[in-house]
Amino acid sequence: MINVKNLNKSFNGNIILNDISVIFEAGKTNLIIGMSGSGKTVLLKSIVGLHDIDSGEIWYENILFNKLAFADRKEILSEMGMLFQGSALFDSLTAEQNVRFPLDMFTDKPIEEKNDRVNFCLNRVNIINANKLFPSELSGGMKKRVAIARAIALNPKYLFCDEPNSGLDPITAILIDALIKELTEEYSMTTIVNTHDMNSVMEIGEKIIYISEGEKCWEGDKNEILNSDCKKLNDFVFANSLAKKLRPKIK
Amino acid sequence: MMIKFLTQLGRYFLLLKKVFAKPEKHSIYYKQTMREFVFLGLNSIGIVTIISFFMGAVITLQTAYNTENPIYPAYLIGLGCRDSIILEFSSTVAALILAGKVGSSIASEIGTMRVTEQIDALEIMGVNSASYLILPKIIATVLFNPVLTLISITVGIFGGWIAGTLSGVITSEDFIYGIQYSFIPYYITYSMIKTVFFAFIITSVSAFQGYYVDGGSLEVGRASTKAVVFSSVLILLFNVILTQLLLS
Numbered sequence: 090m091i092n093v094k095n096l097n098k099s100f101n102g103n104i105i106l107n108d109i110s111v112i113f114e115a116g117k118t119n120l121i122i123g124m125s126g127s128g129k130t131v132l133l134k135s136i137v138g139l140h141d142i143d144s145g146e147i148w149y150e151n152i153l154f155n156k157l158a159f160a161d162r163k164e165i166l167s168e169m170g171m172l173f174q175g176s177a178l179f180d181s182l183t184a185e186q187n188v189r190f191p192l193d194m195f196t197d198k199p200i201e202e203k204n205d206r207v208n209f210c211l212n213r214v215n216i217i218n219a220n221k222l223f224p225s226e227l228s229g230g231m232k233k234r235v236a237i238a239r240a241i242a243l244n245p246k247y248l249f250c251d252e253p254n255s256g257l258d259p260i261t262a263i264l265i266d267a268l269i270k271e272l273t274e275e276y277s278m279t280t281i282v283n284t285h286d287m288n289s290v291m292e293i294g295e296k297i298i299y300i301s302e303g304e305k306c307w308e309g310d311k312n313e314i315l316n317s318d319c320k321k322l323n324d325f326v327f328a329n330s331l332a333k334k335l336r337p338k339i340k
Numbered sequence: 341m342m343i344k345f346l347t348q349l350g351r352y353f354l355l356l357k358k359v360f361a362k363p364e365k366h367s368i369y370y371k372q373t374m375r376e377f378v379f380l381g382l383n384s385i386g387i388v389t390i391i392s393f394f395m396g397a398v399i400t401l402q403t404a405y406n407t408e409n410p411i412y413p414a415y416l417i418g419l420g421c422r423d424s425i426i427l428e429f430s431s432t433v434a435a436l437i438l439a440g441k442v443g444s445s446i447a448s449e450i451g452t453m454r455v456t457e458q459i460d461a462l463e464i465m466g467v468n469s470a471s472y473l474i475l476p477k478i479i480a481t482v483l484f485n486p487v488l489t490l491i492s493i494t495v496g497i498f499g500g501w502i503a504g505t506l507s508g509v510i511t512s513e514d515f516i517y518g519i520q521y522s523f524i525p526y527y528i529t530y531s532m533i534k535t536v537f538f539a540f541i542i543t544s545v546s547a548f549q550g551y552y553v554d555g556g557s558l559e560v561g562r563a564s565t566k567a568v569v570f571s572s573v574l575i576l577l578f579n580v581i582l583t584q585l586l587l588s
Binding site: 134137138139159162163166167169171173174175177178179180190191193194195249 | 364365368452453456457458460461463464465466467468
């Protein structure tokens with residue numbers, strides 16, 4: 090479980106996140122949704138420690154994460170996996186070397202054991218016969234899947250995904266969503282997904298928070314989102330013309 | 341302006357503090373260092389060799405042109421070529437060339453990793469990204485650039501001999517006598533010390549420019565240009581300081 094309390098973040102005096110409080114539950118896919126520029130990525134990067142926050146608290150179970158020095162964060166960082174928007178695979182390493190990287194860096198397992206783990210993770214995300222390919226030789230969907238394999242290599246307790254579907258076709262996007270949900274349940278991870286894709290919301294949104302202009306406007310799940318009274322959320326959910334047409338029937 | 345300069349200077353030293361922190365795993369850093377030996381060291385031998393050859397040739401021809409007076413003995417051409425190459429050209433000029441090749445490569449590599457979130461990916465794994473990315477490069481260049489300088493000195497003097505003898509401005513015997521005449525071994529030490537400083541400047545300044553890139557590909561290009569400009573200016577500045585300290 091990750092507990093965020095009264096989080097505030099600004100850049101050069103511009104307030105990006107204003108008093109955000111939320112509990113992300115273990116074993117669930119927790120979604121942060123909102124329009125582009127609403128502060129989703131800043132919130133996610135603040136939670137994982139890539140941004141220093143102005144004030145507030147970020148608790149990982151019973152550890153106050155944001156007050157820890159970099160060296161003291163390592164234990165929690167070793168329990169995190171993150172899928173970045175652009176995959177962030179290391180260009181100079183092949184797919185399997187990317188997945189092996191955290192194993193080489195943080196474990197002293199024998200080579201055979203590491204190889205088994207790499208193959209297991211790549212198979213788990215359905216990467217077949219592409220182990221030796223470099224990121225530049227992989228498609229967008231394959232890159233995301235290799236990045237997920239890298240993220241789960243060390244059996245993380247926490248999985249963070251920043252817009253996992255961006256740049257993917259709808260079918261591949263659904264596959265990635267399904268994979269994230271399966272892995273979350275399989276390993277009982279606390280998963281946080283940043284997205285503005287309504288398909289993802291309806292597929293995997295077990296807990297959802299809606300952020301608008303740096304403030305949390307709504308909290309609920311995928312069953313509640315279509316019947317919300319929050320105007321900003323409704324504007325977001327029913328933004329496209331198909332959703333607008335279907336809205337009266339949904340109501 | 342002054343505040344901005346001091347801020348950048350502070351960030352540079354804070355980055356160096358991170359770079360020289362204790363490595364997470366020595367075996368991984370060792371592999372990275374070997375990789376950098378190839379990319380930053382071995383891959384620079386070609387350009388250093390070509391430049392040094394022609395540099396030596398031009399120094400010989402120009403020295404000959406400027407010492408056409410019969411009161412100067414011919415071997416002075418060889419001596420002039422040797423001392424110019426050892427004292428200045430093989431360390432400073434080669435460093436300026438390497439600032440262009442290696443410096444821009446380091447800044448663009450690290451800058452691209454920054455804008456594509458690869459550095460964030462390292463940080464989230466708990467890796468000290470500054471140390472992992474920059475320390476092996478510094479070690480590789482500081483250890484290998486003296487080798488490049490020695491190659492440059494050798495090839496430069498050889499280029500001078502070829503140009504001098506083929507053009508007929510000096511005989512082979514006079515040139516060889518000249519390069520052996522009144523040789524001061526300390527000049528080599530002086531050149532090596534300068535090279536080590538220059539290698540550190542090229543790598544750390546270029547890495548600093550790349551590491552703090554903010555934006556997209558345009559900013560990576562700008563960082564790459566800044567890396568070359570700042571490294572070159574600092575090389576010239578430290579050339580003066582080191583020469584005063586080591587030769588006075």
